[in-house]
Amino acid sequence: MLLLAGSLWLLAAPGFASQAAQAAPYVLPVTTTEDHSLAEHSEYCGGEEKPYGEECPLRAALESARDYLSVGSLTSIVVSVPEGHYLLTQGGLPLGSVNGACAGKAKCPITLQGAGAGRTIIDGQGVAGVILAVVEGSAPLTVAGVTLTHGGSLGAIDDIGVGLTVRESAVTESHATSDGGAINVNGAPQLTVIDSSITGNSAPSGGGIYAKRTPVTVVRSTLSGNHALAGTGGAIMVEEAGGEEATLIDSTVAGNAANTSGGGISLANPSASATLRYSTVAGNSAGTGGGGIYGGASLAMEGSILSGNSPDQCEGVPGIGVGANIIFGTSGCVFSGTGPIAADPKLGPLSANGGPDATMPLLRGSAALNGGGAVCPEAAFGGGPVDARGTPRPQGAGCDLGAFESAADAALSLTATPDPVTVGSPLSLTANVVDVGSEGLTGVKVTVNLPSGTIFLSAPAGCIATFAATTSVTCEVGSLSPGQVRPVSIGVRPEHSGALIETASVSVDQADYNQANDTATIASVVQLTQLKEGQGPQGKTTGPATSTLSGRTFTLDGHGNLTMTVSCSANATAGCRDVLALYGNAGSMPAVAASVRRPAKAALLAHVHVTIQAGRTASVRLHLDAAGMKLARAHRSFPARLLLSFAGATGVVSSHTYRLILQRAVAKRHG
Secondary structure (H helix, E strand, O other), rough: OOOOOOOOOEOOOOOOOOOOOOOOOEEEEOOOOOOOOOOOOOOOOOOOOOOOOOOOOOOHHHHHHHHOOOOOOOOOOOEEOOOOOEEOOOOOOEEEEOOOHHHOOOOEEEEOOOOOOOOOOOOOOOOOOOOOOOOOOOOOOOEEOOOEOOEEEOEEEEEEEEEEEEEEOOEEEEEEOOOOOOOEEEEEOEEEEEEEEEEEEOOOOOOOEEEEOOOEEEEEEEOOOEEEOOOOOOEEEEEEOOOEEEEEOOOOEEEEEEOOOOOOOOOOOOOOEEEOOOOOOEOOOEEEEOOOOOOOOOEEEEEEEOOEEOOOOOOOOOEEEEEEEEOOOOOOOOOOOOOOOOOOEOOOOEOOOOOOOOOOOOOOOOOOOOOOOOOOOOOOOOOEEEEEOOEEOOOOOOOOOOOOOOOOOEEEEEEEOOOOOOOOOOEEEEEEEEOOOOOOEEEEEEEEOOOOOOOEEEOOOOOOEEEEEEEEEEEEEEEHHHHOOEEEEEEEEOOEEEEEEEEEEEOOOEOOHHHHHHEEEEEEEEEEEOOOOOHHHOOOOOOOOEEEEOOEEEOOOOOEEEEOOOOOOOOOOEEEEEEEEOOOOOEEEEHHHHHHOOOOOOOOEEEEEEEEOOOOEEEEEEEEEEHHHHHHHHHHHHEEEEEEEEEOOOOOOOEEEEEEEEOOOHHHHOO
16 A cells, blocks of 8 residues: 655635535646656655656546545545646556445546646547546546546546546547446446537547436536537436436537437436536437437426437427527427527527637627526526626526526717707718627627708718618628727718607627617707808808819710719819719618728629819719610619719718719610
């Protein structure tokens, strides 16, 4: 038996729940990533001979853990594994039976504590039968803060009758030839998975988890990309349960597949049941039925989502609805209690959205947004109500359904400068959009609606103006991070005095939990000028310092040419640099003609650049392109729109839109 050495010290392990009467666990530190056993040198991990007494490989640490538990009053131990990549070269890591006072399934737990998933990586290299083998008589095992990957023919963890907790860890890319690609438990008192991910594993049945006569609880975790290659239960299979159940709380089961039934979860025994509490089962598939959940005695759902599973959401299990739930798509199950909602939850793809594991965010228009009650259930294992990421619930008026609580919130305010403004003077409307939520925003769009009695002058590049009974300008803002503010300024010119009511709105890709602050309204005061007739500021002649178009009906010659008359104001002391862009009558156009080469829904028929001296009038010739010639050949006359953009002395580009009629010249008859 190994003796305790000075390299062993007391430390309370994170996440380890010791009983009040129980002493703090002893910590046995792993000191090397090399794979050695006690059979190679008995002085590893606490022996007195140097240097081996100071050296402790992972395999030797787990082998010696059971012996430490037999010493004196030691009743629990933590094997501390620092950051590193631990390649197993001698097969799996067995936990043998404990001795003496620690014998028994519920006594003397062992914790394998890493530095964090993705930092401490235990790699079976696909050759080990199993990475961790917990046999009858072993101590109950907690795996915390590690990644287990590339398990062999028996998967990553095999637990026979002892009890297993996986916390803040990842089990990935393990491909078993027997059931349970990631985890196989048989006759254990419990399997608990907390704040962890089980991804990319496969087995004949139970691609992620195979539980036989063992209740399974999954909390704030994600099971994705697992595959039951020959049978049932892509992510989880529960078999031969004696009244036990699979319970999922604030968890996501997505993108798993089964060759036969139960692409997400399979309750292979008629007495087995499943409970979903604020969880999401989506995008799973099965060959025959129950793409989301298959079989069993009952399925209890509270605040949860079944969506996008193929060929159906559930099959062969009677459902019980507790409060609001969403089942979107062919159900296959009959529900009692509160009937499910059949609306689209609009789930985004499984991705990193904060928190330890990938989640499926709610997108704009999601029926899950604020769909639950205002009082959310308390989180499992202590703490207030949270989602899979640890985000507090609720963020909005109610709890969001499923595993994801949207914390996206865009807010908008609107200012006008100057205020008051005189008739005919430029007015700048600035919409300030800010991310006031706790997560980033994408696809941010701001739309400013201009009332009648105003002329649209300018907007930032990339904005699109839509001209109808009233004019609206939509601008792509892009992405915002929490707290970031982005202003969007639109230039207009009021033509009438009185109150001018302007409105604006913002939209984002995400489900915005507080839509009350997505719109803004402002009233500008427009006054008549008090100047003498014919006089402007600083004695200048009144009148717009812009270009203007004469006439609204124009004749096309046989070659598709038309001539327009454009005047440059005398106030434009540096002259006018104009762009004339002719568009079809349908579709949206750019905000300024200078961006005619940017994508626009309206058909561009012709455009030309021209420079006109101040106070002069010029004849401008445009030539129709292929789209314009097609219209001219098909119609004697047809409507069009001209976007006249101009830059005067200030160099600021402004625009005006004219509605035109184009008509073909009447052919002359000879003889």
